[in-house]
Amino acid sequence: MEHIENIYDLLPEEIEKLINKIIEALNIVKDRKNTNSRFVDSEKTLILCPKCNSEHIIKNGHDKNKIQTYKCKDCKKKFNACTNTLVSxxxxxxxxxxxxxxxxxxxxxxxxxxxxxxxxxxxxxxxxHKVLDCISIIRENIKLRGTAEGDETYESINLKGTKKENMPRFSKPRSSNNEIQKKV
Ligand SMILES: [Zn+2]
Known part of the structure; x- marks a missing residue:
């Protein structure tokens, strides 16, 4: 999985998807106040089992935080609307x-x-970190269309502990250091 260091490096369509995910997550949290949870999520789509994707869901009481829990009739997994989301x-x-x-x-x-x-x-x-994980998942699911262009990039490598004879090139003398040494 590609590790993302900075949220601000995202492509516009990644940001749009992320914002949708966040809105979805926020609506789930908002719904916690509503004790009459429905079998649909914030986007009015059917709640499916997070483990087996089954639609055969029954209500299974509330957890200690008064959140409606569900049980899958097929795989018996118990879950709530926040399971496997950004806010679980x-x-x-x-x-x-x-x-x-x-x-x-x-x-x-x-x-x-x-x-x-x-x-x-x-x-x-x-x-x-949860948000960055969420972005990584979104990134994995992005498919490029049309002509894709890539530019070359330079990556710094760590040569610490490498023997002199195994170095890719001789190290350049540092003029500034030499001048300092001369002065000393
Ligand atoms: Zn299931």
Missing amino acids: HVKLTYEQLLIFFECMDNKLSIRKTAAKMNVNKNTVFLLC
């Missing part, structure tokens, strides 16, 4: 998540974001 295992409020994405949009640091959300830095750090 995230115990933040809808308002906190909104602040998070707002801070992300304004390129705020993790420390500043945490302060605005009134949470620990690690919480923001983990959430950032």
Whole structure:
């Protein structure tokens, strides 16, 4: 899986897909307040089993956070609307998540974001990673169409510990260092 360091390197269509995913995730969190959960998600599509994709779902009570849980009649997996989404295992409020994405949009640091959300830095750090994972999945599913062009790029390599004779080239003398040495 390609590792993405920076959210701002995304292509426009990746950002659009990400925003849709985020809106979907936020709506699920918003729905937590609604105790009469339906068998459809925020986009009014049928809830399917996250394990086997079956439509044969029954309500299975509520968990300790009062979130409607479901059970798949085919594979017996128990899940809720947040399972396998960006917000699974995230115990933040809808308002906190909104602040998070707002801070992300304004390129705020993790420390500043945490302060605005009134949470620990690690919480923001983990959430950032979840978003990056989400982008990686979106990237994997992108198919290029038409003519694709690629430019050459230079990558720096680490030669630390390489013996002199195995170096790809001799190291260049550093004039600035020599001058300093002469002065000393
Ligand atoms: Zn199932």
